[in-house]
Amino acid sequence: xxxxxxxxxxxxxxxxxxxxxxxxxxxxxxxxxxxxxxxxxxxxxxxxxxxxxxxxxxxxxxxxxxxxxxxxxxxxxxxxxxxxxxxxxxxxxxxxxxxxxxxxxxxxxxxxxxxxxxxxxxxxxxxxxxxxxxxxxxxxxxxxxxxxxxxxxxxxxxxxxxxxxxxxxxxxxxxxxxxxxxxxxxxxxxxxxxxxxxxxxxxxxxxxxxxxxxxxxxxxxxxxxxxxxxxxxxxxxxxxxxxxxxxxxxxxxxxxxxxxxxxxxxxxxxxxxxxxxxxxxxxxxxxxxxxxxxxxxxxxxxxxxxxxxxxxx
Amino acid sequence: xxxxxxxxxxxxxxxxxxxxxxxxxxxxxxxxxxxxxxxxxxxxxxxxxxxxxxxxxxxxxxxxxxxxxxxxxxxxxxxxxxxxxxxxxxxxxxxxxxxxxxxxxxxxxxxxxxxxxxxxxxxxxxxxxxxxxxxxxxxxxxxxxxxxxxxxxxxxxxxxxxxxxxxxxxxxxxxxxxxxxxxxxxxxxxxxxxxxxxxxxxxxxxxxxxxxxxxxxxxxxxxxxxxxxxxxxxxxxxxxxxxxxxxxx
Numbered sequence: 001x002x003x004x005x006x007x008x009x010x011x012x013x014x015x016x017x018x019x020x021x022x023x024x025x026x027x028x029x030x031x032x033x034x035x036x037x038x039x040x041x042x043x044x045x046x047x048x049x050x051x052x053x054x055x056x057x058x059x060x061x062x063x064x065x066x067x068x069x070x071x072x073x074x075x076x077x078x079x080x081x082x083x084x085x086x087x088x089x090x091x092x093x094x095x096x097x098x099x100x101x102x103x104x105x106x107x108x109x110x111x112x113x114x115x116x117x118x119x120x121x122x123x124x125x126x127x128x129x130x131x132x133x134x135x136x137x138x139x140x141x142x143x144x145x146x147x148x149x150x151x152x153x154x155x156x157x158x159x160x161x162x163x164x165x166x167x168x169x170x171x172x173x174x175x176x177x178x179x180x181x182x183x184x185x186x187x188x189x190x191x192x193x194x195x196x197x198x199x200x201x202x203x204x205x206x207x208x209x210x211x212x213x214x215x216x217x218x219x220x221x222x223x224x225x226x227x228x229x230x231x232x233x234x235x236x237x238x239x240x241x242x243x244x245x246x247x248x249x250x251x252x253x254x255x256x257x258x259x260x261x262x263x264x265x266x267x268x269x270x271x272x273x274x275x276x277x278x279x280x281x282x283x284x285x286x287x288x289x290x291x292x293x294x295x296x297x298x299x300x301x302x303x304x305x306x307x308x309x310x311x312x313x
Numbered sequence: 314x315x316x317x318x319x320x321x322x323x324x325x326x327x328x329x330x331x332x333x334x335x336x337x338x339x340x341x342x343x344x345x346x347x348x349x350x351x352x353x354x355x356x357x358x359x360x361x362x363x364x365x366x367x368x369x370x371x372x373x374x375x376x377x378x379x380x381x382x383x384x385x386x387x388x389x390x391x392x393x394x395x396x397x398x399x400x401x402x403x404x405x406x407x408x409x410x411x412x413x414x415x416x417x418x419x420x421x422x423x424x425x426x427x428x429x430x431x432x433x434x435x436x437x438x439x440x441x442x443x444x445x446x447x448x449x450x451x452x453x454x455x456x457x458x459x460x461x462x463x464x465x466x467x468x469x470x471x472x473x474x475x476x477x478x479x480x481x482x483x484x485x486x487x488x489x490x491x492x493x494x495x496x497x498x499x500x501x502x503x504x505x506x507x508x509x510x511x512x513x514x515x516x517x518x519x520x521x522x523x524x525x526x527x528x529x530x531x532x533x534x535x536x537x538x539x540x541x542x543x544x545x546x547x548x549x550x551x552x553x554x555x556x557x558x559x560x561x562x
Contacts, residue, residue: 010353017349020357024461027468035502038494061495070491 040073045090046131048072050105050117052139055085057115058107064089066119071095074117087117087137100126108140319526319540326522327514330452333444344450351454355416356461363411367466368473370407371399375470375477392478392489396496400467400474401505406553408463409512412455413545417520420451421541424524425534433525448521456513463509501560508556512549519545 010016036042052058055077063070072091080086087107091099103121110116117137163170183189225231291312333339375395382391427433427447436443479485523541527533 013349013353016357017352020352020360020461021457024464028464031468031471032502034490035493035497038490038497040494061498063491073494 040090040092044093046093046096046129047075048089048091048099048129049132049134050087050089050107050137051080051134052085052087052107052137054139055087055107057109058085058087058117059114062114062117064091064105064117064119066095066098066121071098071119089117097128098124099129100124101129102126103129103135105135105137106140107137111146316540316544319523319544322526323519323522323544326525327518330444330448330518330521333442334449334453336445338442339445339449344446347447348450348454348457351416351451352458352461354419355412355455355458359411359415360462360465363408363462364466364469367404367407368469371404371470372473372477374399374403375474379477392474392492393496395474395478396471396492400470401496401501402553402557404467404470405463405505405509405512406549408466409459409516409549410546412459412462412513413516413520413542413549416455416458417516417545418538418542420455420517421520421524421538422534424448424521425527425537428525428527428537429529429531429534431529451521452514452517455517456510459513459516460509463512504556504560508552511552515545515548515552519548 048064058074058077060074060077062074064072064074072089072095074087075090076088078086078088098121099119100121100123102123103119106118106120108116108118162168165171223230227233378395378398379388379391382388382394424447433443433447436446475485475489479489520541523537523544525537526540527537
């Protein structure tokens with residue numbers, strides 16, 4: 001077996017083959033680690049369950065986007081006990097801050113391509129979405145909309161057809177218009193139209209005169225209102241007089257104020273006097289009790305006279 | 314009927330070779346040296362040329378895919394499509410075909426000539442198992458060569474896919490990573506590895522089994538080579554078809 005004569009083998013064959021196999025293993029292992037990293041194996045995630053009436057078009061590995069950026073990935077799709085689809089989405093912890101308690105999730109299906117799950121957060125100051133949260137997903141489906149739109153459009157087109165078709169109301173209106181213009185077609189009608197126009201011209205001329213007279217009236221009114229000794233002038237004087245009267249009235253009111261203050265001080269004195277009266281009465285009461293006690297004493301000490309009557313002075 | 318018998322012989326040879334590979338006596342310095350020589354010829358020598366070819370081909374295919382997808386407003390699917398078609402299917406199949414064309418043809422001719430010369434009979438009479446001595450190192454080396462060439466060229470193609478899609482900008486990396494995550498699921502990676510190994514084993518097993526069909530008659534050598542190459546092509550196509558059917562059907 002001397003095939004080596006045709007195929008030269010280099011001296012460092014072992015090194016080269018080792019290098020090739022080492023490179024292969026390194027690339028394969030590196031790519032495997034990269035793929036695991038890409039799939040989020042080395043990343044802490046939190047779970048979000050979206051509940052939809054219909055998960056058609058949703059596939060595992062699909063993105064959940066927020067403002068056009070993917071922040072989560074569909075991990076599992078299952079049919080729940082209530083017959084609704086449950087879409088389980090894994091969201092990396094660092095991206096979970098975009099989702100709040102008040103976030104809304106939509107599932108949209110376009111004409112081309114798969115469905116899209118999108119998240120909307122109106123208030124980023126709201127409480128963060130807890131781990132394992134469950135939310136209803138709102139559906140927007142172009143393919144479902146199209147038949148409805150076509151049906152509406154068809155009824156609109158039918159209406160248009162009815163309006164424009166023979167025997168339609170537009171046709172009838174046009175017929176009426178045509179009849180009317182045909183009625184104006186004769187020479188007699190043209191003469192009548194001319195007379196109408198002449199009369200309208202005369203009316204316009206008289207209206208012109210009227211407006212000139214109206215101008216005069218307006219000028220007179222202006223003079224009467226704003227000229228010397230006009231209405232406005234007289235009013236100005238009346239207002240001045242009213243000001244003077246109001247000044248006098250103000251003086252009178254000040255005087256009334258002073259009188260009221262005096263009356264107040266008088267009533268204050270009266271109050272003090274009533275307080276003195278109460279004290280006086282208490283003193284009289286005390287004196288009477290003392291006199292009563294004195295009489296009882298005298299009665300006890302006075303043995304001969306049993307008559308308890310005492311004559312007060 | 315004869316082609317069925319030929320397939321049966323190839324299958325039988327594969328089992329026998331697997332049994333021989335499991336015995337410790339197959340791992341000697343001589344077989345190691347033979348395997349290394351085979352890897353050198355089948356992989357190292359062709360590595361720069363083949364990688365360049367794979368890079369050019371994939372650059373053209375990915376460029377067409379991406380620009381057409383952009384034209385139809387489907388750019389978000391372009392990268393995934395390119396990875397699935399070029400990296401996972403086209404490049405491994407082309408690598409296997411290339412190694413089959415180059416090393417498979419050499420192996421089948423070598424074994425057929427050995428059978429014709431009676432070298433194998435000599436080995437057997439000297440009580441040396443030709444499976445352990447000649448066949449197992451070749452099969453192992455062919456499998457390693459196909460795997461190494463596939464991994465290196467796929468890696469280059471993945472880099473080219475990034476460059477075609479995003480240019481030299483580093484800002485496409487996160488989107489690119491997402492697509493990688495979408496395409497290379499654990500099942501997909503496992504399937505890819507299995508396919509590479511199957512390609513590598515077939516590239517050596519079928520030519521050697523076909524070479525053994527040669528007899529002392531010199532006219533049997535070209536017949537054995539032709540039959541081996543056709544069966545190898547059919548086997549590679551069948552593996553690819555089965556792989557696609559399992560994944561997408």
